[in-house]
Amino acid sequence: MTPTATTRAYRRLSVEARRRQLLESALGLFAHRAPEEVNLDDVAEAAGVSRPLVYRYFPGGKQQLYEAALRSAADELEQCFAEPPQGPLTQRLSRALDRYLAFVDQHDTGFSALLQGGSVVETSRTTAIVDGVRRAAAENILAHLDVPEPGPRLRMTVRMWITAVEAASLIWLDEDKQPPLDELRDMLVEQFMAVLVTTAGRDEQTAGVVRWALALETPEGPVGGLARRVLPVVSDAAHLL
Amino acid sequence: MTPTATTRAYRRLSVEARRRQLLESALGLFAHRAPEEVNLDDVAEAAGVSRPLVYRYFPGGKQQLYEAALRSAADELEQCFAEPPQGPLTQRLSRALDRYLAFVDQHDTGFSALLQGGSVVETSRTTAIVDGVRRAAAENILAHLDVPEPGPRLRMTVRMWITAVEAASLIWLDEDKQPPLDELRDMLVEQFMAVLVTTAGRDEQTAGVVRWALALETPEGPVGGLARRVLPVVSDAAHLL
Numbered sequence: 001m002t003p004t005a006t007t008r009a010y011r012r013l014s015v016e017a018r019r020r021q022l023l024e025s026a027l028g029l030f031a032h033r034a035p036e037e038v039n040l041d042d043v044a045e046a047a048g049v050s051r052p053l054v055y056r057y058f059p060g061g062k063q064q065l066y067e068a069a070l071r072s073a074a075d076e077l078e079q080c081f082a083e084p085p086q087g088p089l090t091q092r093l094s095r096a097l098d099r100y101l102a103f104v105d106q107h108d109t110g111f112s113a114l115l116q117g118g119s120v121v122e123t124s125r126t127t128a129i130v131d132g133v134r135r136a137a138a139e140n141i142l143a144h145l146d147v148p149e150p151g152p153r154l155r156m157t158v159r160m161w162i163t164a165v166e167a168a169s170l171i172w173l174d175e176d177k178q179p180p181l182d183e184l185r186d187m188l189v190e191q192f193m194a195v196l197v198t199t200a201g202r203d204e205q206t207a208g209v210v211r212w213a214l215a216l217e218t219p220e221g222p223v224g225g226l227a228r229r230v231l232p233v234v235s236d237a238a239h240l241l
Numbered sequence: 242m243t244p245t246a247t248t249r250a251y252r253r254l255s256v257e258a259r260r261r262q263l264l265e266s267a268l269g270l271f272a273h274r275a276p277e278e279v280n281l282d283d284v285a286e287a288a289g290v291s292r293p294l295v296y297r298y299f300p301g302g303k304q305q306l307y308e309a310a311l312r313s314a315a316d317e318l319e320q321c322f323a324e325p326p327q328g329p330l331t332q333r334l335s336r337a338l339d340r341y342l343a344f345v346d347q348h349d350t351g352f353s354a355l356l357q358g359g360s361v362v363e364t365s366r367t368t369a370i371v372d373g374v375r376r377a378a379a380e381n382i383l384a385h386l387d388v389p390e391p392g393p394r395l396r397m398t399v400r401m402w403i404t405a406v407e408a409a410s411l412i413w414l415d416e417d418k419q420p421p422l423d424e425l426r427d428m429l430v431e432q433f434m435a436v437l438v439t440t441a442g443r444d445e446q447t448a449g450v451v452r453w454a455l456a457l458e459t460p461e462g463p464v465g466g467l468a469r470r471v472l473p474v475v476s477d478a479a480h481l482l
Contacts, residue, residue, distance in 0.1 A: 117358045117368045127358045152419065153428075156412050160432070163408035164401040171397050178393065183443075187394075190439050191401070198435040201470035202428065214478040224481035229442035231482075237455040240465035241472075 022047050022057055026069040031107035035066055035121040066121045067129070070114070074133045077103055081140040088216040090189050090223060092144055097165075097185045104169045105181065112173050115166060137162050145209045153203040161192050190226045260298055263288050268310040272348040276307055276362040307362045308370070311355070315374045318344055322381040329457040331430050331464060333385055338406075338426045345410045346422065353414050356407060378403050386450045394444040402433050431467045 013021060025047035029038045040062055044051045058065040080099035083092045104111050113119050114130065141158050142150045150158075165188055172184055179187075193213070200207040217223045254262065266288035270279045281303055285292045299306040321340035324333045345352050354360050355371065382399050383391045391399075406429055413425055420428075434454070441448040458464045 160405040160408045164405045167401045167404035194435040194439040195432050198431045200474045201467050207474045210474050219481050226442050233441045233448045233451050240460050
């Protein structure tokens, strides 16, 4: 293809399609490099367009492009949590975590750079976008717990677990993606149930959620497996009861 | 006191004492205001010195002062975790959390601004200082668990819990310091034991830690209380075993 043909080809995209294409190219770059190591020439090259064209769509330069790419990544992440309210809670959570962890795996460097903070492109706006994802995740989980008005203890438990999941994702990336994703997912699901049960000891509403969730579980499910593996470990502690 | 007397009085401090005094004044201001809302005039006024004197000690201006104050706050925070390796694990953890949560209470606004990110004074250096505190806390806890070489699952569990504690602190500040600190501390201790027990189901090393930790507990301690409160909630789930 001659340069002229390329130019003509890329001019044919609509404004919205072009914007999306540039964002996707940017996201692809930001996913695997620190924001410091991405410049607009890279984005133009990855999208097969000229630098001035990138600037026409994103006059604010790299910062604007980064924020737009982050916004689009945030939308994608929020989609991870969408799950029909059917079946055992641990099954729903496992499916959502599978999607979330696949996203982390696919955007490894960008995910670390974003959440570890201190990056040159971090602003109150990027922080707000990340917080929005956390809030959406919390709302989504709380909606699955089937309580009309979740109280402070239940909300705090869910939000703490979400932060712990983020921490686990960063540690996982930092430790060369070990353990395997399936095991990490199961660990996170088990921890969710464990902290929920713990809060149930102090909060009647959470106790109701736990009773409802356990009734949906099967012996082959994650809670049954966890209980059978943990009981022998704690069985010597009968002196505490 | 006349201005001259003040001037003479503050000239008498040694360089190190003066530096410490300026840092303490800065930390006091950064503790209760967003970094954006603190300027060097405020620091000079709080310390009872002139603005040029502040600049003489911190020629990098507010950014340098902020980082130095943060460094000193980080040292103070790391002290919170120092605890003799005696008695039940939950007691040691409770005492460390009491100190940590008192610090959060006393530095509320600054603590939120620091950890919520996106602040104008946040740099890779401030991020590194905060990460250093997290790492120190993890090392400290792992040292208390009495295993010479903690494996990846045990380390991940401890680091996830530390992040969850941070999240809980931010939520607590955000929710007008509710629930009371004693209850928050007990919740955090219980969650620590819960996630440790959960990981014990997958990791022989953690199982050893749990057996050892439970043997040190008394029926009146947090684990006994938790077990007695939680058992009635999960007793209907015998079908899972």
